[in-house]
């Protein structure tokens with residue numbers, strides 16, 4: 154990920170409008186375009202690159218180094234001189250941050266501990282390779298007001314630098330065979346995926362079909378969150394994806410697709426989970442959305458992730474508590490867990506103390522899995538004379 158900044162690379166002071174204007178005149182690259190390169194930390198290409206470099210008196214390779222946008226050729230050159238480069242940078246690369254106090258535990262169960270404070274301060278005190286599953290749902294830098302007061306309007310480079318700092322710790326904490334999930338908008342997960350690709354094994358980019366903003370002029374309507382799924386080592390210790398019921402018409406329960414002669418090939422335990430999840434509804438209903446301002450994720454999402462990639466007794470870590478969905482679902486599913494939140498904790502504690510509500514919801518969700526038709530659909534289809542596993546001669550437990 155990049156932590157550099159275009160104007161700084163050209164020797165222009167932050168916020169110095171006059172200097173930007175002068176540079177535009179000298180380079181003959183319009184101010185608007187310079188600002189765009191700056192805002193998105195994009196390396197100019199074509200004539201713009203040559204003009205910018207000539208005006209700044211640097212070569213394209215130096216511009217890339219200054220911006221931290223390195224191509225294969227520069228990386229190869231750096232690698233071939235790794236010893237010399239390291240000696241040159243030794244002082245800058247040494248970790249000078251002093252030991253931080255571990256954030257206090259404010260709530261405990263037999264399975265988990267909830268801390269109050271900054272996740273980075275907590276992670277420094279957790280052991281290498283001690284966690285079976287990491288799930289992280291950080292603020293998305295979309296100018297949201299969080300009860301914790303975190304700044305959700307950082308410069309892109311600053312936000313990515315911060316993401317890199319906790320991502321590095323998550324990678325360190327993950328056990329070999331452990332699974333890691335990062336939930337974010339696609340824009341940020343493109344960077345995080347690049348970072349993780351060099352450290353862990355890519356499993357999936359899961360698109361979770363949820364709209365998260367109003368339509369934006371001149372853009373496609375943003376309609377999926379990205380769920381990055383990586384594991385440490387060649388393959389995950391646990392991989393048990395749920396099978397889902399076959400999609401039917403919600404009103405008449407008839408097939409949505411023509412299965413024709415394939416009906417008897419359908420697995421009575423349901424259809425394979427894909428990397429596009431269309432059945433996760435955002436938490437909106439007032440009955441469940443008791444936890445205001447915390448961006449609560451659906452229990453169904455966390456249930457699916459924990460079921461797929463962890464087992465009872467495994468240790469789950471989520472650095473961004475919010476309303477505690479991860480901890481509550483971990484508790485219900487008998488996973489051990491470590492939690493932390495910077496802001497108010499009352500929502501998390503309340504949910505853990507009244508865990509029955511979420512446990513009932515998880516129970517209801519699970520009754521719909523690993524079968525081709527839910528109880529309700531099966532009943533309706535029998536009444537309507539539509540095919541069922543029995544009618545096409547398949548019994549539960551048989552797998553094709």
Ligand SMILES: C[S@@+](CC[C@H](N)C(=O)[O-])C[C@H]1O[C@@H](n2cnc3c(N)ncnc32)[C@H](O)[C@@H]1O
Pocket residue numbers: 270271272273290291292299300301302303447448449450451472473474475476477478479493494495496
């Ligand atoms: C998107 S919300 C997480 C929501 C959560 N997944 C849920 O389902 O309720 C992100 C949370 O991270 C918290 N947060 C932000 N920076 C933090 C930090 N450095 N350490 C701990 N928590 C932090 C915010 O206060 C916010 O509650």
